[in-house]
Amino acid sequence: MIQLYVPLNFLGTLYREIKQSMADLSRMFALMDKEREVADPPGAQPLQLQGQPTVRFENVQFAYDPERPILQGVSFEIPAGKTVAVVGASGAGKSTLARLLYRFYDVQSGQIAIAGQDIRTVTQASVRKAIGIVPQDTVLFNDTVAYNIAYGRPGATQAQIEAVARAARIHGFIAATPQGYATKVGERGLKLSGGEKQRVAIARTLLKDPPVLIFDEATSALDSQTERAIQHELASAAQGKTTLVIAHRLSTVVDAHEILVMEAGRIIERGTHADLLAQGGRYAQMWALQQSADVVE
Numbered sequence: 001m002i003q004l005y006v007p008l009n010f011l012g013t014l015y016r017e018i019k020q021s022m023a024d025l026s027r028m029f030a031l032m033d034k035e036r037e038v039a040d041p042p043g044a045q046p047l048q049l050q051g052q053p054t055v056r057f058e059n060v061q062f063a064y065d066p067e068r069p070i071l072q073g074v075s076f077e078i079p080a081g082k083t084v085a086v087v088g089a090s091g092a093g094k095s096t097l098a099r100l101l102y103r104f105y106d107v108q109s110g111q112i113a114i115a116g117q118d119i120r121t122v123t124q125a126s127v128r129k130a131i132g133i134v135p136q137d138t139v140l141f142n143d144t145v146a147y148n149i150a151y152g153r154p155g156a157t158q159a160q161i162e163a164v165a166r167a168a169r170i171h172g173f174i175a176a177t178p179q180g181y182a183t184k185v186g187e188r189g190l191k192l193s194g195g196e197k198q199r200v201a202i203a204r205t206l207l208k209d210p211p212v213l214i215f216d217e218a219t220s221a222l223d224s225q226t227e228r229a230i231q232h233e234l235a236s237a238a239q240g241k242t243t244l245v246i247a248h249r250l251s252t253v254v255d256a257h258e259i260l261v262m263e264a265g266r267i268i269e270r271g272t273h274a275d276l277l278a279q280g281g282r283y284a285q286m287w288a289l290q291q292s293a294d295v296v297e
């Protein structure tokens with residue numbers, strides 16, 4: 001029996017390794033496909049930035065599939081160093097705004113400008129360098145925690161990595177693992193919860209220290225303590241940066257410079273939290289609903 005066990009065990013390991021490599025490859029191809037959606041125009045120059053930029057969406061129209069328009073004339077501005085939050089039902093097109101700003105896709109009409117420059121006319125690499133994204137579902141590399149954080153700034157020192165991990169409140173967790181920052185994470189290593197992965201993404205973004213931030217808040221239910229901690233970390237990371245927040249919980253947006261309420265690819269209401277409550281429309285309704293849900297909790 002033991003003679004069979006060893007080779008079978010080996011085959012099992014080999015099978016898992018191959019399956020994992022295939023998963024890594026398919027993820028890589030999915031990303032490459034996205035890359036192929038946009039191309040730099042000949043002679044494109046890098047984005048020119050001096051201090052905090054403004055971000056402007058001007059009458060943006062976009063569809064993933066020509067038959068089905070998603071964004072239908074979206075215009076707004078995030079003034080330099082301010083935060084604009086987007087709320088609305090699932091499928092309204094909120095995350096699409098983030099994907100377009102990061103230039104995973106090009107707009108079909110209208111334009112997106114950073115510091116007055118249409119992002120289609122400058123190099124894609126320079127746009128991505130200027131933006132830090134904390135996505136809904138952070139994909140971690142099958143590598144060490146240190147590598148995953150330092151990915152935001154190759155060549156970062158251990159001290160810099162630890163400093164941002166502390167700021168993102170993930171240091172204690174990492175330090176408590178037997179191998180600390182050398183612990184492997186991802187599918188082949190330590191599994192992190194949604195909240196922990198998001199903190200790694202926040203740490204990575206803090207290290208990158210870009211002038212523009214995009215936070216796509218996790219839809220997955222985090223326990224309320226983790227949620228509050230993450231909101232706090234996001235708010236401090238956003239201080240003084242030009243920030244777009246895609247919010248699924250209204251508590252995140254109360255202090256935003258402007259809140260956009262989206263429905264079926266259009267902005268149906270906009271203003272500060274107080275303005276929108278006073279309007280007594282969709283946002284006020286969502287707020288009342290969320291408050292009563294919180295009371296029940």
Ligand code: ATP
Nearest residue numbers: 064065070088089090091092093094095096097219
């Ligand atoms: P949620 O709150 O659930 O994250 P959302 O408001 O962020 O939703 P988006 O992710 O922007 O919504 O999606 C808007 C619409 O575009 C949805 O109907 C979605 O099905 C569609 N969509 C999103 N990504 C793609 C894609 N890659 N290809 C085709 N359709 C897509």
